[in-house]
Amino acid sequence: MNYFSSDFKLGILGGGQLGKMLLADTRKFDIQTFVLDPNDEAPSRFGCNNFYKGSLMDFDIVYQFGKLVDLLTIEIENVNLDALDKLEEEGLPIFPSPKTLRLIQNKGKQKDLYVQNDIPTSKHLRFVGLDDLRNSLAKDELEFPFVWKSAQFGYDGNGVKICRSALDLVKLPDVECIAEDLVPFKNELAVIVARSFSGEIKTYPVVEMEFHPEANQVEYVICPARIDEKVTQKAQEVALKVSETFNHVGLLAVEMFHSEDSEGNDIILVNEVAPRPHNSGHYSIEASYTSQFENHLRAILNLPLGNTDSKVAGIMVNLVGEEGFEGQVVYENIKKIMAIDGVTPHIYGKRETRPFRKMGHVTIVNENMNEARRIAEEVKNSIRVVSV
Amino acid sequence: MNYFSSDFKLGILGGGQLGKMLLADTRKFDIQTFVLDPNDEAPSRFGCNNFYKGSLMDFDIVYQFGKLVDLLTIEIENVNLDALDKLEEEGLPIFPSPKTLRLIQNKGKQKDLYVQNDIPTSKHLRFVGLDDLRNSLAKDELEFPFVWKSAQFGYDGNGVKICRSALDLVKLPDVECIAEDLVPFKNELAVIVARSFSGEIKTYPVVEMEFHPEANQVEYVICPARIDEKVTQKAQEVALKVSETFNHVGLLAVEMFHSEDSEGNDIILVNEVAPRPHNSGHYSIEASYTSQFENHLRAILNLPLGNTDSKVAGIMVNLVGEEGFEGQVVYENIKKIMAIDGVTPHIYGKRETRPFRKMGHVTIVNENMNEARRIAEEVKNSIRVVSV
Numbered sequence: 001m002n003y004f005s006s007d008f009k010l011g012i013l014g015g016g017q018l019g020k021m022l023l024a025d026t027r028k029f030d031i032q033t034f035v036l037d038p039n040d041e042a043p044s045r046f047g048c049n050n051f052y053k054g055s056l057m058d059f060d061i062v063y064q065f066g067k068l069v070d071l072l073t074i075e076i077e078n079v080n081l082d083a084l085d086k087l088e089e090e091g092l093p094i095f096p097s098p099k100t101l102r103l104i105q106n107k108g109k110q111k112d113l114y115v116q117n118d119i120p121t122s123k124h125l126r127f128v129g130l131d132d133l134r135n136s137l138a139k140d141e142l143e144f145p146f147v148w149k150s151a152q153f154g155y156d157g158n159g160v161k162i163c164r165s166a167l168d169l170v171k172l173p174d175v176e177c178i179a180e181d182l183v184p185f186k187n188e189l190a191v192i193v194a195r196s197f198s199g200e201i202k203t204y205p206v207v208e209m210e211f212h213p214e215a216n217q218v219e220y221v222i223c224p225a226r227i228d229e230k231v232t233q234k235a236q237e238v239a240l241k242v243s244e245t246f247n248h249v250g251l252l253a254v255e256m257f258h259s260e261d262s263e264g265n266d267i268i269l270v271n272e273v274a275p276r277p278h279n280s281g282h283y284s285i286e287a288s289y290t291s292q293f294e295n296h297l298r299a300i301l302n303l304p305l306g307n308t309d310s311k312v313a314g315i316m317v318n319l320v321g322e323e324g325f326e327g328q329v330v331y332e333n334i335k336k337i338m339a340i341d342g343v344t345p346h347i348y349g350k351r352e353t354r355p356f357r358k359m360g361h362v363t364i365v366n367e368n369m370n371e372a373r374r375i376a377e378e379v380k381n382s383i384r385v386v387s388v
Numbered sequence: 389m390n391y392f393s394s395d396f397k398l399g400i401l402g403g404g405q406l407g408k409m410l411l412a413d414t415r416k417f418d419i420q421t422f423v424l425d426p427n428d429e430a431p432s433r434f435g436c437n438n439f440y441k442g443s444l445m446d447f448d449i450v451y452q453f454g455k456l457v458d459l460l461t462i463e464i465e466n467v468n469l470d471a472l473d474k475l476e477e478e479g480l481p482i483f484p485s486p487k488t489l490r491l492i493q494n495k496g497k498q499k500d501l502y503v504q505n506d507i508p509t510s511k512h513l514r515f516v517g518l519d520d521l522r523n524s525l526a527k528d529e530l531e532f533p534f535v536w537k538s539a540q541f542g543y544d545g546n547g548v549k550i551c552r553s554a555l556d557l558v559k560l561p562d563v564e565c566i567a568e569d570l571v572p573f574k575n576e577l578a579v580i581v582a583r584s585f586s587g588e589i590k591t592y593p594v595v596e597m598e599f600h601p602e603a604n605q606v607e608y609v610i611c612p613a614r615i616d617e618k619v620t621q622k623a624q625e626v627a628l629k630v631s632e633t634f635n636h637v638g639l640l641a642v643e644m645f646h647s648e649d650s651e652g653n654d655i656i657l658v659n660e661v662a663p664r665p666h667n668s669g670h671y672s673i674e675a676s677y678t679s680q681f682e683n684h685l686r687a688i689l690n691l692p693l694g695n696t697d698s699k700v701a702g703i704m705v706n707l708v709g710e711e712g713f714e715g716q717v718v719y720e721n722i723k724k725i726m727a728i729d730g731v732t733p734h735i736y737g738k739r740e741t742r743p744f745r746k747m748g749h750v751t752i753v754n755e756n757m758n759e760a761r762r763i764a765e766e767v768k769n770s771i772r773v774v775s776v
Binding site: 298303365 | 731
């Protein structure tokens, strides 16, 4: 198959920032792209060859969009899977496959899969709704504290709540959900695995994540993670096992907790996965030989995977909307941070900011990790996403 | 001025591959772009916010285009300068300025400027046309061999011819031209200087260029150049002096010959300059902390310049159309080269190939220069730009 300056058409479901960064690589390779997104101000509306506005959850829209292209991928998991099933039946290559997406879309099924495949993960219970969960509490099958997660449609900390008492249940939506053990962890780690159609596999280095305590969004992603070689190796092994279980094509970002067992031994527990480019891999644009976006493309197009090693240490700082600001965005002090060596802002192209909205990120690269970490903090303390 | 996700509009005259690569960074920063190009299949027609088809040499078209934007830059020198003069008079910031462009558009004026400013360059004579040049030969003011250059509108080896006898003059066009001494050189070098509106200056490392003997197009660009530290320093100094002379805003790519004087001392002679991103800086996308394209943007927008140092060694191989092939392009063996670590193809997006047409480039990066050089040759010997 000839993809480069050819008639080949790649369809992308979703036009957010992940799609936008993927488009940078389709432009580099001159691969034709069709993008579908419900928002006509979507970040990916520029940089693609054809942009379509429409719901990703609508069977007809997704199906008709799929009929326009030669291969379909996603940049968001929440898409109409029945349409994808039909398109796949009719012969359209779709990566990740609807089967993989179905397993991942539902956190209950995802967790069951880990248990079935001996993949270490925190204990969980599945519930059809809140009454079901309350019954379980009443019967002492479930105990506080636990982590409540909506089984479907959660993202960026939405659909997740730590429940310490019955009070925390009051505002929860009555939807299919899971309850997980609250794991005390030392670190949150992630490994992105690239797997091509032909089965070629490469893993990115283990990264370390620091979350914003309130918004439950990643604040810093640090590559490589500052952890023991033994833990690094274990995390890589677990990520590869998860990748094998899903048998995905494209990227699989595996989020993990680094914790310890009752005897003080290091353990790795899988938290959740995303079958696409992931926030934890944004550093790769500047730090890696091949960015996660390019490797997602390479994988789904069955091209050889690129080198996932890093040229230099990389740290990513998310740019999220400040609390108290809503309206047309201004990136305060962006000039100040751009004056620092190795600092690259990425602005996603959302005109309106609101509290905790992901508006962009900044990558800091440096030969020296300590220096990168120092600069990352300076960046974090300088730039503010506010409104005019 | 707020450029990021704002109403600010950047105009770019020219929509070729340089514009296309510049657009990757305007997308990264979410800066609105307007592009003008005569070809409605121009590589930059995607990735900009608004694409206009029209002649870059037409006063009215360039003037009207300029009225749409808040700041104007170019990715090709051959544009209507009268329109730019008028726009500048009316207050539009234009970088590089029409004054700089006027000096550079005419190779005779450019050479005169070097002489006036004590910038080392090969000896030259200016002629209004071929008869004028023939007279000079008859009077022995000019002697074979010499390098004939069209004063205007040359690019990529067009408009340049080495003349060794009267026979070589037969097919030359009767246009304003210069004749330069044919300089025996050890190396062709280039230095890209970024200079922002506020006067901040940074230089990229000295690169070494190898040309295709027939097409007179660059085959390899090697960064850093494998030359003595003393020569490196001299080349940097000369490039800075040229930059100072033009007083440009944005990038200035300074092409130089590394030669020796009659006593065997190393000398640097300026060949010519380009006031924009340049083929000799393409390696910077993968190898540098800040690519030449990002620094061009930073410079013209008066943002702080980014670090011009390299993370790793970089080599660029041009992809030009093979002789004997014309029609819809195919990149033979592209999968093979993508399997090599550190190899990134850039496909410019021209559907039709023809002999020696610039269709793309490949960047090879590696921690080890010798290894990069070995791989570059492998790439060069593998990939072929042919037609279906």
